[in-house]
Amino acid sequence: MVKFMLLTVKARLIVDAEQHDSLLRTMEKFNEACNFISDFAFSNRIFGKFHIQKHLYYEIREKFGLSAQMTVRAVGKVTESYKVDKKTLHAFEPHGAIVYDDRILSYKSADEISILTLEGRTNVGIRYGEYRKLELNRIKGQVDVIYKNGKFYLMIVIDLPEEELRFPDEALGVDFGIVNIATTSDGKIFSGKKCTETRLKYSKIKAKLQKVGTWDAKKHLKKISGRERRFKKDVNHCISKDIVQTAKDTNRSIALEDLSGIRERTTVRKAERESHEKWAFLELRTFVEYKAKLLGVLVQLVDPHYTSKQCSVCGYTSKNNRKTQSSFVCLSCGHTENADINAAKNIMFRAAINQPNALCLPI
Ligand SMILES: [Zn+2]
The missing domain is CATH 3.30.420 (Nucleotidyltransferase; domain 5)
Known part of the structure; x- marks a missing residue:
């Protein structure tokens, strides 16, 4: 049986000024939505994904201009964080990570992605360090888009097959x-x-x-x-x-x-x-x-x-x-x-x- 090992690879997004602003606005709206969801979840003690969606879905979409899938992801981000601790109200930073899945972010090639913003989809170049020749089929599910020191990064989780461990004498x-x-x-x-x-x-x-x-x-x-x-x-x-x-x-x-x-x-x-x-x-x-x-x-x-x-x-x-x-x-x-x-x-x-x-x- 082949075992796999999960590794997180950081890739930089190569954006122009317009894409930068658009992504940043998306990030801010996404996290505003997270705070709105968090307030609702905490004060009503409702932490289930489907329950929250049922109550807030249309309101979030209208209030923050998020797409259907991004709304789902915002709810997901909040419910994930409450899984760890339900005792305090969770607040989300304006430039906290956006969680993207394959419905709102896709790989056009190893060097380019199509990513959803408030203004619709846009194509953005990506640059890797060590895993330059990343195999796309190794990418696992969701990726986080983070913003640090004025730059956007993609945190990609890939699973690499491990070879069977050998027990040598020397x-x-x-x-x-x-x-x-x-x-x-x-x-x-x-x-x-x-x-x-x-x-x-x-x-x-x-x-x-x-x-x-x-x-x-x-x-x-x-x-x-x-x-x-x-x-x-x-x-x-x-x-x-x-x-x-x-x-x-x-x-x-x-x-x-x-x-x-x-x-x-x-x-x-x-x-x-x-x-x-x-x-x-x-x-x-x-x-x-x-x-x-x-x-x-x-x-x-x-x-x-x-x-x-x-x-x-x-x-x-x-x-x-x-x-x-x-x-x-x-x-x-x-x-x-x-x-x-x-x-x-x-x-x-x-x-x-x-x-x-x-x-x-x-x-
Ligand atoms: Zn000696």
């Missing part, structure tokens, strides 16, 4: 770090040099802009932050893709340190821990996990203690084994290796020992 150990973002037990190093350079470059620009403090500078700052975030995301996508593909091609699982271990590892000084977080470890980890799941590669979590201080050849553990950030020299057997590769090998061995108890499946 693991590919991966160590996450600062100088090296990721290092594998095969000895492959994903250097953080370029990333650190980029971060420094951006933080210099950001510091300057913060000093200036004008409206223009703030706007520029926002732009820079977005650019930096996208750069990090790209790096994380590349690294995770490489790691997962390597494990798949060589029929191995992926072994990672337990996350809490990474945070608490005593060798990581406070300042470094900060840059740890800056380097979006959670994101890299999430990417590794979901890509692994898609390709049927097992992810194992191992005990993170002393992975950087233990010798991967004889097992001798001492903090003196680690001469510098980059070099590991075992004081017992003399084994010498790049410190991150040594750590990745320890992670790999621990996964082999723990199997299959350390099984960790991403959600």
Whole structure:
């Protein structure tokens, strides 16, 4: 049986000024309608979709100029939110999401949609990041149209088939770090040099802009932050893709340190821990996990203690084994290796020992 995994893909809507205004007005009317429905539902204690529709359908259409299907969707949005909590009156932001289904939004091609506004249907271009070649038949039901920082986005839920999980005998150990973002037990190093350079470059620009403090500078700052975030995301996508593909091609699982271990590892000084977080470890980890799941590669979590201080050849553990950030020299057997590769090998061995108890499946 093929299992599927739901993923949300964000796509930007490419609109001209007229379409922008029209969509925004639609959004405002939609949410006004939601507030109207919410008031009715809460004060009358009527939370069922069909009951509300029976009472308000024509009134909503007339009052807010919504189409039949959009009225249904507005009622749906309100009843969904009351499913979670009926104790308080729910209010909806003027620019809250509009829920579109296939009767009011359709895909003309992978790059263009037809979307309903108060003025009728209009064709709008869409742009994706990672899922450029999105398969249209994988799109699941409703999509949310959201408005953020002056731009419209489509939140598309797609279901991707997962490959059957295999339980291999061997693991590919991966160590996450600062100088090296990721290092594998095969000895492959994903250097953080370029990333650190980029971060420094951006933080210099950001510091300057913060000093200036004008409206223009703030706007520029926002732009820079977005650019930096996208750069990090790209790096994380590349690294995770490489790691997962390597494990798949060589029929191995992926072994990672337990996350809490990474945070608490005593060798990581406070300042470094900060840059740890800056380097979006959670994101890299999430990417590794979901890509692994898609390709049927097992992810194992191992005990993170002393992975950087233990010798991967004889097992001798001492903090003196680690001469510098980059070099590991075992004081017992003399084994010498790049410190991150040594750590990745320890992670790999621990996964082999723990199997299959350390099984960790991403959600
Ligand atoms: Zn040794």
